[in-house]
Every structure is written in structure tokens, then in C-alpha cells.
Amino acid sequence: MAMNVQDQDHDEAELNTTINTTPLVDVMLVLLIIFLVTIPVIVKTVPVQLPNERNIATITKPENIVIAIDRNENVYWNNAPIAPEELRGRFGDALRRAIANGIVRAKLPEVHIRADSNARFMAVGRVILAAQQAGIPKVGFLTEPHNDK
Secondary structure: OOOOOOOOOOOOOOOOOOOOOHHHHHHHHHHHHHHHHHHHHHOOOOOOOOOOOOOOOOOOOOOOEEEEEOOOOOEEEOOEEEOHHHHHHHHHHHHHHHHHOOOOHHHOOOEEEEEOOOOOHHHHHHHHHHHHHHOOOOEEEOOOOOOOO
């Protein structure tokens, strides 16, 4: 024989099926604060002072040498064609001429390179190497401002 233990008159309490999210939110906020505090401590960077971007207009001085390199790697000395092998000698001559004229070291001729964007870097590297071997103290690159099309 089966026996019923529950009382028929007693109303059965409804089960609470909802989730209490308050403790979950509290734990997540504590974890968020812990991560926000510890991440800057973990990330280590080398302290470097970065240069400020600026656009300085080029002052063309008569003693400056403008070397142009087109896309076919032809080299031009002040708009006159020149063989790449002659660059070192011409740079040396320009440097000796400047020193003979009594120009101080700060005002020695500079080399400004205008290279086509499609020119290979090897052609530009040859010009830089020739300037370095001749003793030219300053080499710069001439560019055009970025145009958004």
C-alpha cells in the first residue's frame, strides 16, 4: 500500500526560477577594476621622445646639389644627365671647391635627392654611397606633399 506523506491542505510554495544577477555583476565589476589597474603595470615600453611632424620649406642655396633619379634610374646633376660612376668625383670636387672658398663646415654643400617613386632603391643607394664616400655631410630627400585623390 502506498502512503502519501504530504498534506493535501498545505499549499506548495512556488519555486523561484529567476537568477539573482546582483552577485554576478558585483564579481564582474571587481574583475574589471583589477584588470584596469594591472594592465598599465604589465605593459612595458621603451621611453622614447618622438619627433614632432613639421613641414619645413627647402631653402635652395647655390652651393646645394640637386640629384634627380627618374624611373629608368637615369641620374641628373642639377638637371644635367650624369653617369652614376662620376658622382663620387663630382661630389668631391664640389666639396673641395666649397672648402677652397672658405665656407665653414656648417655651410658645406648639401645633396638633395629627388627620386621618382617608381625608381628602385638601388639607384638611390648608389647616390647616397657616393656622397658618403666623398665626405658630403648632409643628404636629404625632396618630396611632394601627400595629395588625397
